Amino acid sequence: MPDETKTRIQKLANAAQISFAERALLKDRNRFLFKINNEAKARRSTRSIVLGKAKVMSFEDLEEAKVRRAAKDKAAAQKGQCGRKRKEPAKLPEIFKAASNSGDDIAGFVHAVGTNVYEFKPGDRVAAFHEMMKPGGSYAEYAVAWQYMTSHIPDNLSFEEASTIPLAxxxxxxxxxxxxxxxxxxxxxxxxxxxxxxxxxxxxxxxxxxxxxxxxxxxxxxxxxxxxxxxxxxxxxxxxxxxxxxxxxxxxxxxxxxxxxxxxxxxxxxxxxxxxxxxxxxxxxxxxxxxxxxxxxxxxxxxxxxxxxxxxxxxxxxxxxxxxxAYGENRQQGFMYLRWLFRMVMEGKFTAHPHEVVPGGLAGVSQGLQNLKAGKASAVKYVYKVPDTEGAGQD
The missing domain is CATH 3.40.50.720 (NAD(P)-binding Rossmann-like Domain)
Structure with a gap:
């Protein structure tokens, strides 16, 4: 990577103008880059509804310059569904005395894959579990997840529903x-x-x-x-x-x-x-x-x-x-069970958790967190649709 590019990226990072995932693009491999296009439709049961099209890009073994170029060329694209657990994440800063991009549930379409990714192809409907406390969380225009922490999802499951499943x-x-x-x-x-x-x-x-x-x-x-x-x-x-x-x-x-x-x-x-x-x-x-x-x-x-x-x-x-x-010492079980859970959804033997879409996309995260911390949510997960964020996808 040219020195001038490194300097520019570092300045952006320091100014908090670069997403967690964009930072992750500089060093990580064997992951997925999620992007969203508002114009696609997702099918739920027998009706088709506009949800926003989540795109996923695996960048294992991809040249960093090529990945950065792809991200830049599609700057108008946005991220899709991300989930928030009922109450626990709102307590994380108090418990661990640290801040992080805690969006770890992701759902969308595959955008592109790297040379070592053999299970997914562009256009696949998937859900994924982002590695916690790492760059690339879902509360940004781009999010990343390991290949083995990604699963195809059935047509009878919406992105919102799918985003309630991985972490919990x-x-x-x-x-x-x-x-x-x-x-x-x-x-x-x-x-x-x-x-x-x-x-x-x-x-x-x-x-x-x-x-x-x-x-x-x-x-x-x-x-x-x-x-x-x-x-x-x-x-x-x-x-x-x-x-x-x-x-x-x-x-x-x-x-x-x-x-x-x-x-x-x-x-x-x-x-x-x-x-x-x-x-x-x-x-x-x-x-x-x-x-x-x-x-x-x-x-x-x-x-x-x-x-x-x-x-x-x-x-x-x-x-x-x-x-x-699930992605660490027991990653084999995690890999197997993540795929199995979505298969059970397809067979009608397992269901997503009740959810509520918070208005405003990422602008609604603050209110959602406050509601969680105040105990206002019960038997529900909050879901944020990033394309609904004002100004999302703009340079």
């Missing part, structure tokens, strides 16, 4: 199958496996329940609040599944879980997924989980648990469900 869905996968070791869907449980999901209406909790049902895991005991109507739509009460209202207080939650176990003819819970990691969830789980049980949680204990809290040493395991493992 893979978090549920890590929790259910990698951390807790629950029976996988292709080897479903043959006997009762009581399963506690704290935060049943959250995106992660809801996906954990959906996966559990595909694994024939029952009784499922969920804990939720305002999202109870949605959470109850996910369970099978004929198999002992139940949703408990945490708004009645921690003592009532513990009593309700124990009653649900008894009513289902089960004596102990050995598997718990804390998809909230807040509001007393840690201690409630300890109050009902068997001494040799297993628990997984969505945030590190040191940032979210009460002072001095620790899980009993008798537990078989107590582990953080770090979704980063």
């Amino acid at each position: 869905g893979l978090t549920a996968v890590v929790g259910n199958y990698i951390r807790l070791g629950l029976p996988e869907p292709w080897k479903p449980a043959a006997e009762k496996v009581p399963f506690l999901v704290y935060g049943a209406a959250s995106a992660v909790g809801a996906f954990a329940i959906k996966l559990a049902r595909l694994s024939n895991i029952h009784p499922i005991i969920g804990v939720a609040g305002r999202g109870i109507p949605y959470a109850e739509s996910l369970i099978d009460k004929t198999k002992g599944d139940v949703i408990i209202d945490y708004r009645n207080g921690n003592e009532a939650v513990v009593a309700g879980i124990k009653d649900a176990l008894e009513n289902a003819g089960a004596s102990d819970i050995y598997h718990a997924f804390d998809a909230v990691s807040d509001k007393g969830s840690h201690t409630d789980v300890v109050a009902v989980l068997a001494p040799e049980g297993q628990v997984t949680y969505v945030f590190p204990l040191e940032q979210t648990a009460p002072p001095g809290f620790s899980y009993p040493k008798t537990y078989k395991s107590a582990q953080f469900s770090n979704v980063g493992d």
Whole structure:
């Protein structure tokens, strides 16, 4: 890269006028570059609606100059759908004391591929999971994701719906199958496996329940609040599944879980997924989980648990469900499950999370974050359509 080009890019970066993805283009490989064209149509069920066309460009082994030229030539293009989890990302700056481009759910069309990319071609409808805390997040005109963290999506799924699945869905996968070791869907449980999901209406909790049902895991005991109507739509009460209202207080939650176990003819819970990691969830789980049980949680204990809290040493395991493992040490499982989730959508056995499109594109992110932090969203993920951003695509 010529020195003058490096200098110009550095100045742009310093002036915050260059997107995270544009910076990523300078060094990353084997990724996808997302772009959007407003004029395309996406098909949803039997009707066609204008959504904005997300384009994806893999730049593995592409010459940097060629990629930069492609980005420049299509500066009028815009990015498409990106998702925001129900509440947790709004807490990230407070928990980790750092800022980042946290848009990690992406959906769109493939724009171009590099020489080592063999699974995708231009025009493919895809969804992807962006590597967290890295350049190229989806809250920009360009976003990037690893090839193996990208999946084709079926025609019966809109981009908005698809963008609700990658991060939360893979978090549920890590929790259910990698951390807790629950029976996988292709080897479903043959006997009762009581399963506690704290935060049943959250995106992660809801996906954990959906996966559990595909694994024939029952009784499922969920804990939720305002999202109870949605959470109850996910369970099978004929198999002992139940949703408990945490708004009645921690003592009532513990009593309700124990009653649900008894009513289902089960004596102990050995598997718990804390998809909230807040509001007393840690201690409630300890109050009902068997001494040799297993628990997984969505945030590190040191940032979210009460002072001095620790899980009993008798537990078989107590582990953080770090979704980063889906593209890290457990990337094979992550790769397989991401593709499998969208196949289940195609077969009608798995569904996206309820979503709400926030007006204004990226201009709506601030309001969305404030709503999340204030707890105004329940059983819903916010989706931002970048082409709706005023001035998007302009030089």
